[in-house]
Amino acid sequence: xxxxxxxxxxxxxxxxxxxxxxxxxxxxxxxxxxxxxxxxxxxxxxxxxxxxxxxxxxxxxxxxxxxxxxxxxxxxxxxxxxxxxxxxxxxxxxxxxxxxxxxxxxxxxxxxxxxxxxxxxxxxxxxxxxxxxxxxxxxxxxxxxxxxxxxxxxxxxxxxxxxxxxxxxxxxxxxxxxxxxxxxxxxxxxxxxxxxxxxxxxxxxxxxxxxxxxxxxxxxxxxxxxxxxxxxxxxxxxxxxxxxxxxxxxxxxxxxxxxxxxxxxxxxxxxxxxxxxxxxxxxxxxxxxxxxxxxxxxxxxxxxxxxxxxxxxxxxxxxxxxxxxxxxxxxxxxxxxxxxxxxxxxxxxxxxxxxxxxxxxx
Amino acid sequence: xxxxxxxxxxxxxxxxxxxxxxxxxxxxxxxxxxxxxxxxxxxxxxxxxxxxxxxxxxxxxxxxxxxxxxxxxxxxxxxxxxxxxxxxxxxxxxxxxxxxxxxxxxxxxxxxxxxxxxxxxxxxxxxxxxxxxxxxxxxxxxxxxxxxxxxxxxxxxxxxxxxxxxxxxxxxxxxxxxxxxxxxxxxxxxxxxxxxxxxxxxxxxxxxxxxxxxxxxxxxxxxxxxxxxxxxxxxxxxxxxxxxxxxxxxxxxxxxxxxxxxxxxxxxxxxxxxxxxxxxxxxxxxxxxxxxxxxxxxxxxxxxxxxxxxxxxxxxxxxxxxxxxxxxxxxxxxxxxxxxxxxxxxxxxxxxxxxxxxxxxx
DNA sequence: CCGGATGGATCAAGCGTTTTACCAAACTTT
DNA sequence: AAAGTTTGGTAAAACGCTTGATCCATCCGG
Numbered sequence: 101x102x103x104x105x106x107x108x109x110x111x112x113x114x115x116x117x118x119x120x121x122x123x124x125x126x127x128x129x130x131x132x133x134x135x136x137x138x139x140x141x142x143x144x145x146x147x148x149x150x151x152x153x154x155x156x157x158x159x160x161x162x163x164x165x166x167x168x169x170x171x172x173x174x175x176x177x178x179x180x181x182x183x184x185x186x187x188x189x190x191x192x193x194x195x196x197x198x199x200x201x202x203x204x205x206x207x208x209x210x211x212x213x214x215x216x217x218x219x220x221x222x223x224x225x226x227x228x229x230x231x232x233x234x235x236x237x238x239x240x241x242x243x244x245x246x247x248x249x250x251x252x253x254x255x256x257x258x259x260x261x262x263x264x265x266x267x268x269x270x271x272x273x274x275x276x277x278x279x280x281x282x283x284x285x286x287x288x289x290x291x292x293x294x295x296x297x298x299x300x301x302x303x304x305x306x307x308x309x310x311x312x313x314x315x316x317x318x319x320x321x322x323x324x325x326x327x328x329x330x331x332x333x334x335x336x337x338x339x340x341x342x343x344x345x346x347x348x349x350x351x352x353x354x355x356x357x358x359x360x361x362x363x364x365x366x367x368x369x370x371x372x373x374x375x376x377x378x379x380x381x382x383x384x385x386x387x388x389x390x391x392x393x394x395x396x397x398x399x400x401x402x403x404x405x406x407x408x409x410x411x412x413x414x415x416x417x418x419x420x421x422x423x424x425x426x427x428x429x430x431x432x433x434x435x436x437x438x439x440x441x442x443x444x445x446x447x448x449x450x451x452x453x454x455x456x457x458x459x460x461x462x
Numbered sequence: 463x464x465x466x467x468x469x470x471x472x473x474x475x476x477x478x479x480x481x482x483x484x485x486x487x488x489x490x491x492x493x494x495x496x497x498x499x500x501x502x503x504x505x506x507x508x509x510x511x512x513x514x515x516x517x518x519x520x521x522x523x524x525x526x527x528x529x530x531x532x533x534x535x536x537x538x539x540x541x542x543x544x545x546x547x548x549x550x551x552x553x554x555x556x557x558x559x560x561x562x563x564x565x566x567x568x569x570x571x572x573x574x575x576x577x578x579x580x581x582x583x584x585x586x587x588x589x590x591x592x593x594x595x596x597x598x599x600x601x602x603x604x605x606x607x608x609x610x611x612x613x614x615x616x617x618x619x620x621x622x623x624x625x626x627x628x629x630x631x632x633x634x635x636x637x638x639x640x641x642x643x644x645x646x647x648x649x650x651x652x653x654x655x656x657x658x659x660x661x662x663x664x665x666x667x668x669x670x671x672x673x674x675x676x677x678x679x680x681x682x683x684x685x686x687x688x689x690x691x692x693x694x695x696x697x698x699x700x701x702x703x704x705x706x707x708x709x710x711x712x713x714x715x716x717x718x719x720x721x722x723x724x725x726x727x728x729x730x731x732x733x734x735x736x737x738x739x740x741x742x743x744x745x746x747x748x749x750x751x752x753x754x755x756x757x758x759x760x761x762x763x764x765x766x767x768x769x770x771x772x773x774x775x776x777x778x779x780x781x782x783x784x785x786x787x788x789x790x791x792x793x794x795x796x797x798x799x800x801x802x803x804x805x806x807x808x809x810x811x812x813x814x815x816x817x818x819x820x821x822x823x824x
Numbered sequence: 825c826c827g828g829a830t831g832g833a834t835c836a837a838g839c840g841t842t843t844t845a846c847c848a849a850a851c852t853t854t
Numbered sequence: 855a856a857a858g859t860t861t862g863g864t865a866a867a868a869c870g871c872t873t874g875a876t877c878c879a880t881c882c883g884g
Contacts, residue, residue: 127548128607130840141864146842156862175629178605179550180840182541183869186489199571199784202564202767205588209561212588216595221602224586226567226574233578240583243540245490267537351771375771382773385747405564405767409713409737411744422561492870503834508872517873518831542870545839 129172138168145169149176182245190223191215191429192241192268194234197254198226202404203421204254207273210425211250218433220247231262238264248432250425251275256287256319272443273428274421276319281441286427290320293417293448294327295334297370297398300415300450302335304396305459306368309337312357312380314349314372324372324400347372351379358383367396367459374399374406377414377455392457402451413453420446491534500530507531511538544607552585553577553791554603554630556596559616560588564766565783566616569635572787573612580795582609593624600626610794612787613637618649618681634805635790636783638681643803648789652682655779655810656689657696659732659760662777662812664697666758667821668730671699674719674742676711676734686734686762709734713741720745729758729821736761736768739776739817754819764813775815782808 135142140161147155148165157165168174182188193211198204204226212222223246225237241249242264251265252273259275261283272285301309311328314321329339345360347353354376361369361380371377377399381391389395391412399407402418423446430436431444438444497504502523509517510527530536544550555573560566566588574584585608587599603611610631615621621637623645634647663671673690676683691701707722709715716738723731723742733739739761743753751757753774761769764780785808792798793806800806 128840131842132840142841143843143864143866144862147863150842152843156860158862161862175601175604177545177607177840178602179541179544179607180869181842183539183545183840183871184842186869188541198567200567202567205560205562205564205567208586209588209590216598221606222586224570224584226571228571236578239537240540242537244583245539245541351773355773375767378771379773403767405737405765409740411713411717411741490870493872494870504871505834505836505873506832509833512872514873518833520832523832539870542839543872545841545870546872548839 128177129174130177131174134165134168134172134174137172138164140165186245187247188245189220190241190244190246191220191432192238192244192246192249193222193224193252193425194227194237194241194249195224195252195254196227196229196234198224199228201254203419204252206421207252207425207428210422210427211273211429212425213422214426214429218429218435220429220433235262235264238262238268242267250428250432252425252428256290258319269432271428271432273424276443284431284438285443286424286431287319287443287445288419288424289445289447290323291327291330292445293400293419294324294370295331296327296448296450297324297400297417298328298331299335300398300452300456301368301370301396302331302337304368304392304456306366306396307337308343308364308366308368310343310345310361310364310366310369312345312347312354312361312369312371312376314376315346315353316349320400321372328370347376349373350375351382354379354381355383358387362387362389367394368456369395369397371397371399374401374403374414374416377416378406378410381410392455392459396456396459398456400448407451407453410455412455415451415453415456417448417450420448423447490539491536492539493536496527496530496534496536499534500526502527548607549609550607551582552603552606552608553582553794554600554606554608554611555584555586555614555787556589556599556603556611557586557614557616558589558591558596560586561590563616565781566614568783569614569787569790572784572789573635573791574787575784576788576791580791580797582791582795597624597626600624600630604629612790612794614787614790618652620681631794633790633794635786638805646793646800647805648786648793649681649805649807650781650786651807651809652685653689653692654807655762655781656686656732657693658689658810658812659686659762659779660690660693661697662760662814662818663730663732663758664693664699666730666754666818668728668758669699670705670726670728670730672705672707672723672726672728672731674707674709674716674723674731674733674738676738677708677715678711682762683734690732709738711735712737713744716741716743717745720749724749729756730818731757731759733759733761736763736765736776736778739778740768740772743772754817754821758818758821760818762810769813769815772817774817777815777818778813779810780813782810785809 131142131145135145145165148162195204215222223241227234248269250271250273253275256274258278261277272283276285276287277283313325332339345357347357349372377397384395391397399414399416402416407414407416431438493504493507497507507527510524557566577584585603589596612633612635614635615637619637620640623639634645638647638649639645675687694701705726707719709719711734739759746757753759761776761778764778769776769778793800
């Protein structure tokens with residue numbers, strides 16, 4: 101619950117700020133005032149505003165009402181509306197990393213676009229992983245009678261569902277419950293993504309392709325590896341465990357993995373993520389190797405700031421954050437069918453850039 | 463205004479999703495029900511809940527009410543509360559680049575923390591620069607009777623104030639009105655930042671310091687240059703316009719500027735932003751120069767993904783987005799004093815990393 | 825033993841909408 | 855011309871909560 105502010109008189113008189121604005125912030129115009137101005141009942145005004153189909157209102161009256169609305173600058177009070185209807189036009193979005201990653205922004209973007217399309221606004225809170233804040237946030241959303249809640253994480257992972265969350269209609273976004281079927285969820289299709297990433301390399305003519313996986317366990321770790329295997333198999337190349345390295349999934353990790361990688365005598369490498377690829381770029385460069393000629397590289401995540409601007413630009417696979425947000429909303433609103441017991445999987449589209457050239461298998 | 467969804471019966475029956483949850487989503491418990499359960503009037507319950515100081519309630523009664531609340535799982539209806547009080551505990555935040563930059567996230571973070579502290583929740587909308595969406599968003603916020611609106615941009619710039627915005631109490635965040643005094647605003651202190659950036663280099667012992675400014679006009683362009691001049695002056699170094707280059711403010715621009723830079727015969731360079739520095743790193747490397755020994759580099763923005771992970775890590779100056787958001791809220795709520803007619807300026811703290819070593823002026 | 829405090833709790837009037845039931849007048853029908 | 859049927863519109867009851875006005879016992883001092 102949001103704590104009430106202690107209204108000590110400390111604050112400067114806020115009235116001062118009113119002065120400047122033309123249309124002042126006096127008491128807002130109400131339905132009743134519009135009704136009086138138009139010489140009709142509030143019911144009529146309400147009917148006109150909401151364009152009720154089966155309400156019979158004369159054209160002349162309708163016009164008077166509209167005029168009055170315009171003249172008085174009437175704005176409906178959404179709170180009153182909500183009170184009557186019992187549920188607001190809000191969809192809650194609790195996110196754990198708005199501040200720490202650019203990814204959350206895309207989830208927000210997608211969710212908002214989709215929500216807006218259906219007449220809903222987003223009520224967002226950033227928890228930065230703080231469990232207490234998270235609970236307060238959900239409570240707040242509950243008190244505002246949100247239509248439902250999207251519970252999202254900035255990286256794909258299992259999560260347990262906070263108790264409070266169960267009081268609402270909810271959907272997990274970019275995360276899922278360990279117990280299958282416990283909740284609707286939407287996640288990226290890591291395996292397909294991993295396969296796409298690998299295929300970029302294979303299409304480039306490479307046969308010996310290394311994969312630098314992450315050291316830390318995550319659905320992405322397993323999925324992206326699986327995709328790698330799938331792609332190889334489909335290409336008739338047998339999987340060689342020796343070509344799979346592991347490193348901490350950041351620039352540092354990628355950099356440090358260079359040495360090991362070079363021992364593998366490969367012509368191409370698929371990195372667990374773009375940050376790793378960025379580090380690897382440095383490592384390769386220090387070894388006097390050029391990309392893509394000496395080594396073709398693909399990443400994963402399509403982290404704009406990095407991938408699009410490395411030298412050469414990095415081929416990678418895009419995490420569908422926008423779509424995750426949008427799909428989450430659709431699932432919540434029941435516009436998309438929820439599959440039986442496993443999360444909805446969203447495709448990770450490949451983004452090809454110059455880090456993979458054409459390789460002649462010689 | 464948010465368009466009402468046409469309720470065609472297309473959606474799958476949403477009732478199905480209720481089944482799983484333990485505490486079902488039936489009609490919520492109301493104050494009245496709590497009152498009945500506790501054998502008191504609704505007034506009493508309300509008084510207890512809100513801990514009204516001058517309300518005299520017996521301890522035993524108070525206890526009964528609390529018990530009832532717990533047992534029934536009562537949740538106040540924030541809409542009803544708001545309706546009574548006339549204004550909600552919402553602060554609107556309209557942002558133009560949640561999806562396109564990591565910066566917006568920090569503004570959100572700061573604003574939310576500060577808002578929360580005072581019992582307010584954030585009602586965020588991402589406009590991605592869409593003027594129509596922006597208007598709709600503000601309208602929506604107005605209808606929800608927000609306490610006020612934070613109008614924020616992802617990069618520091620002048621902006622004109624949408625008409626609708628004037629209907630609310632508002633503060634500009636990371637932007638300002640061209641007409642001085644037209645609106646309260648909070649922006650980063652570019653000049654101080656530019657000075658700090660330059661000083662990092664000067665402290666490193668460098669005397670010939672180049673500045674690669676942006677080509678595109680912006681408050682940052684002027685401010686950061688001013689800071690550069692200020693720092694030189696304070697160090698007793700005369701300003702040499704020949705040491706100021708210009709380039710498009712991204713990686714590509716930084717890279718391309720390398721050649722020109724090397725003609726200047728300097729030992730250090732201050733880049734307009736981190737992205738530029740990133741490109742410059744590549745350019746310098748290609749010329750066989752090492753950082754910081756052959757060339758010390760500082761950036762601006764402290765864009766985490768880049769600055770902290772370049773090789774070597776980049777010294778830079780931090781854009782205080784978190785603080786901007788927080789200060790915006792404080793200004794809005796009247797907790798901070800608004801200065802006469804110019805925006806509040808927030809400091810850009812220096813972040814020193816390894817891209818600047820110690821240089822002996824020999 | 826009375827007038828006045830005071831403690832404890834209730835009454836009831838909103839807050840701004842929506843919506844159902846109902847009404848009066850004006851047309852149609854037969 | 856009586857009986858329906860439209861047409862155009864209104865009254866008023868919610869929705870869940872807050873709050874100033876009241877009310878009723880006590881309890882206290884004198």
